[in-house]
Amino acid sequence: MTLAEWLQQATRQLSGVSALAADDARLLLCHQLNVSVSYVYGHGDDTLGEPDLQALNQLLHRAVQDEPIAYIIGHWPFWNIELEVASCTLIPRPDTELLVEQALSLSLPEHAKVLDLGTGTGAIALALACNRPLWQVTAVDKISAAVALARRNATRLAASNCTISPSDWFSAVTGQQFDLIVSNPPYIEPDDPHLPALKYEPVSALVAAERGLADLATICQQAPAYLATKGWLWLEHGYNQAEDVQQLLTTAGFNKVQSRKDYGGNWRISGGCLNSHNE
Numbered sequence: 001m002t003l004a005e006w007l008q009q010a011t012r013q014l015s016g017v018s019a020l021a022a023d024d025a026r027l028l029l030c031h032q033l034n035v036s037v038s039y040v041y042g043h044g045d046d047t048l049g050e051p052d053l054q055a056l057n058q059l060l061h062r063a064v065q066d067e068p069i070a071y072i073i074g075h076w077p078f079w080n081i082e083l084e085v086a087s088c089t090l091i092p093r094p095d096t097e098l099l100v101e102q103a104l105s106l107s108l109p110e111h112a113k114v115l116d117l118g119t120g121t122g123a124i125a126l127a128l129a130c131n132r133p134l135w136q137v138t139a140v141d142k143i144s145a146a147v148a149l150a151r152r153n154a155t156r157l158a159a160s161n162c163t164i165s166p167s168d169w170f171s172a173v174t175g176q177q178f179d180l181i182v183s184n185p186p187y188i189e190p191d192d193p194h195l196p197a198l199k200y201e202p203v204s205a206l207v208a209a210e211r212g213l214a215d216l217a218t219i220c221q222q223a224p225a226y227l228a229t230k231g232w233l234w235l236e237h238g239y240n241q242a243e244d245v246q247q248l249l250t251t252a253g254f255n256k257v258q259s260r261k262d263y264g265g266n267w268r269i270s271g272g273c274l275n276s277h278n279e
């Protein structure tokens with residue numbers, strides 16, 4: 001079987017589970033052969049060796065069971081970096097790039113201290129650390145396998161300005177103050193009908209009590225003690241949670257409380273500034 005023939009039949013099989021079946025098939029092929037997409041385009045008539053064909057069909061079987069391609073190939077792009085991913089935490093989503101864009105647009109001190117709560121792969125923290133080499137970024141997660149994963153990503157990206165620690169929200173940063181706190185915490189309701197479609201990702205990364213608001217509330221309430229004057233807190237949340245999160249921020253004493261829409265037109269991040277009033 002040639003590369004082009006395998007791609008064609010894999011695309012057909014994946015079309016039942018993926019809207020991006022052809023792209024997914026190509027990612028599997030590139031992963032197995034350890035080649036670039038352009039190589040695949042230029043070598044469609046090459047014949048696949050038997051070991052590669054067998055391995056590819058095993059990868060395809062997993063993908064047809066709806067296992068995310070990112071977990072199968074073990075890495076995924078986010079912002080302008082590539083991250084190792086693993087089933088101990090969330091696969092970074094393009095939606096979360098809105099939080100990175102917002103953080104990079106803030107006018108913060110040149111050597112800003114930044115905290116990323118629930119860092120997972122390290123996606124937000126490492127995107128910020130790599131794009132602002134003078135910032136000192138601290139990233140925490142309560143899952144030890146996620147801390148190890150984020151540390152591997154930091155090492156591979158040579159992000160020496162990012163420190164990653166195990167922590168239950170703020171427990172490991174007692175006494176510290178930051179110019180910016182960001183978080184994409186779990187915010188899905190326990191009985192959300194979309195949860196079965198996310199069955200490969202851990203509940204610890206997805207679900208929060210109190211209509212998905214429990215962790216967002218904890219962070220809003222505790223953040224002021226860890227923010228410098230005029231420090232910002234920005235949070236990702238569900239498409240229908242902006243009003244609740246704005247209320248949580250206002251109740252916690254934040255000013256300039258505001259939300260931003262994603263490219264789909266949904267209010268997906270909210271933030272506020274501490275002790276700045278509306279000057």
Ligand SMILES: C[S@@+](CC[C@H](N)C(=O)[O-])C[C@H]1O[C@@H](n2cnc3c(N)ncnc32)[C@H](O)[C@@H]1O
Nearest residue numbers: 089090092118119120141142168169184185205
């Ligand atoms: C939605 S995922 C976000 C991962 C990553 N920041 C991203 O945007 O791709 C939430 C993360 O919060 C972590 N987490 C959940 N509860 C936590 C807690 N109490 N303290 C610290 N991290 C927590 C989970 O392990 C998971 O990695």
